Amino acid sequence: MTSPALPDPDARWLAALDRTASQRVLRERVEAAWSLCREVHDTLPRPAVWLDLRGKAAGQAHFGRGGLRFNPVLYDENRHPFLVEVVPHEMAHWLVHHLADGHRARPHGREWRTVMRELFGIAPRTTHAFDTARSSPAPHRYRCACREHAFSARRHAQARRGRAYRCRHCAQTLVYQGSVGV
Numbered sequence: 001m002t003s004p005a006l007p008d009p010d011a012r013w014l015a016a017l018d019r020t021a022s023q024r025v026l027r028e029r030v031e032a033a034w035s036l037c038r039e040v041h042d043t044l045p046r047p048a049v050w051l052d053l054r055g056k057a058a059g060q061a062h063f064g065r066g067g068l069r070f071n072p073v074l075y076d077e078n079r080h081p082f083l084v085e086v087v088p089h090e091m092a093h094w095l096v097h098h099l100a101d102g103h104r105a106r107p108h109g110r111e112w113r114t115v116m117r118e119l120f121g122i123a124p125r126t127t128h129a130f131d132t133a134r135s136s137p138a139p140h141r142y143r144c145a146c147r148e149h150a151f152s153a154r155r156h157a158q159a160r161r162g163r164a165y166r167c168r169h170c171a172q173t174l175v176y177q178g179s180v181g182v
């Protein structure tokens with residue numbers, strides 16, 4: 001394992017930035033990651049960047065829209081690990097997709113792992129450990145006999161007013177278990 005190719009951002013400096021400045025830093029990080037990828041694939045198009053992702057996912061490479069989406073709530077709460085890991089993670093998807101036959105590669109397959117290790121110099125992890133309580137749009141937990149269900153605030157309010165919801169799989173009425181992060 002080599003050392004990370006992109007510089008390590010100072011965590012205290014990052015935490016002290018206001019939201020606008022921190023989002024500018026995110027965009028600069030994407031630009032730096034893209035430049036690095038251009039060293040091995042010089043026709044790689046520049047991805048657009050959106051901070052419009054909600055829910056549990058930290059980032060997403062959206063090939064149809066032509067860019068990378070990031071979760072602004074998770075970024076705000078996890079700035080340092082986000083820059084160090086999530087930006088290279090999504091940029092590696094972007095690069096692999098644009099390689100010859102890359103669109104046929106498995107999402108976190110050999111090609112993606114190689115880019116993470118060899119180009120970015122970081123361990124290729126496929127999941128993050130961020131707390132998604134605030135970013136998740138469905139923080140209300142319900143249970144049936146077979147699984148847990150996550151309700152949005154709107155659905156939860158309807159259930160509280162007496163509307164019964166049944167599980168599509170086991171047909172049991174869902175029972176409220178509590179809410180996370182609200």
Ligand SMILES: [Zn+2]
Nearest residue numbers: 089093107108
């Ligand atoms: Zn991924």
Ligand SMILES: [Zn+2]
Nearest residue numbers: 144146167170
């Ligand atoms: Zn069920």
